[in-house]
Amino acid sequence: MFQVKNKFIRQLFGSFMDLLPIFVVIFVFQLFILHKPIPNLGDIAVGTAFVVLGLTLFIQGLEKSLFPIGETMAYAFSKKGSISWLLLFAFSLGFGTTAAEPALIAVADEAARIAADGGMIEQTELAKNDYAFGLRFTVAFSVGIAILLGVLRIIRGWPLHYLIIPGYMGVVIMTFFAPDAIIGIAYDSGGVTTSTITVPLVTALGVGLASAIRGRNPMTDGFGLIAFASLTPMIFVMAYGMIL
């Protein structure tokens, strides 16, 4: 019991150290560069305690749930030997986790406003909602495709950069043809799709698959799923902007 408690306290301390730099930056800038006092010290103290506790709980839960789930499912699928089910799982995981992603919802609404202001779509609520929904669906679909493609790559053992580099080139080429207003949003949507809960799960899935399949190295083959998930949304969102 003492051991467990001790470990928890150690992790609390670790989380505190992880967060310390943010506070140092904010306090230094507030006090010495903006020359302003720190407001609401009480709120900050409570908030800090929450953040530290939250991060510690999250990391504990990670090792207990998200990592093992991803890995055991990878093993179970590879034992079952059904590639099509595995690919369907990969797609659903990518699609399902992205469609409801709050950061994406925010970006999509913002994008709809830009599109309406720029005259690309009608200046009505309905048109904007349609546009935002279409964009969200596009990104979610593209992340589904990304995880599917990434899993297929692990199964086949294709080198990652053979797929990623042509992907980059695709992004570059499409940039020249896509409407200007969509480019920034497209680039950003690559970054916002991968949430804090999806990342550990998908990483564990990839690493688990690479360990379960003979001849794959978890280090070289296991990583890379997130890379696909940040790349395909850029391509699909630019395509979305070009079609509309």
Next chain:
Amino acid sequence: MSLLNEILSTLLSTLRDVTPIILVIVFFQLVVIRKPFSHFKNLVTGMFYVILGMTFFLVGLDKALFPLGTTMAEQLTNPNFINPSTDQSISIAWQDYYWVYIFGACIGFATTLAEPALIAVAIKAQQISGGTIKAWYLRLAVSIGVAVGISLGTYRIVTGIDLYVFIIAGYIIVIIQTIFSPKLIIGLAYDSGGVTTSTVTVPLVTALGIGLASSIPGRNPLLDGFGLIAFASLFPIMAVLAYAQFADWINNRARLKQTNQEGE
């Protein structure tokens, strides 16, 4: 009371985010794999920790960091702060925004270091590599990448250079680095671009971008405010590849030294 409300509403929205993930997993486990979950109790407690942890993390950020961080981003980009003289005829040059670049770098570095998704990937990488890749060094490399990325991204907003110029140049550098990097690190390096920008970094960086774009004449906050995230996703790839090349170089030198000594 309001704190309790805030916790409850954050808990609900976290649950909503997690539900599709749980549904997909449960469906495939029961319908396709057709086996009960092993260590079911452990998984449930773990999931409970994850949800509770995310909730506290988000509420805490909202209380302690985001209000101060976002007003700070607005204040630092305010023309009155950049150019305190009352003489409006002196136009502001890009150099005058130096505090913005420094703040961008510092806040990008600090928030990335605390990013839970990155911590998760770093833990996994350390496990898989058997300790050859140190979680802490990896996080440090990624954070440095984000710091450079945000700093350059704010510079881009100030100067108004097109976003794609930087992104395309960045891709070319990444491709060249990929050719010369140890193959073992490539997947991890590409992944680290995607994990940097989630819970902690995005709100603060977005506030910085939008604040900056709205304070500079001729910039459209809706158009130019975007793009910082793209910088924060691209530069970590370069930083991690560079870290791997550097580590490789050190190892090779040590090995060479050792074989030389053994030869004597």
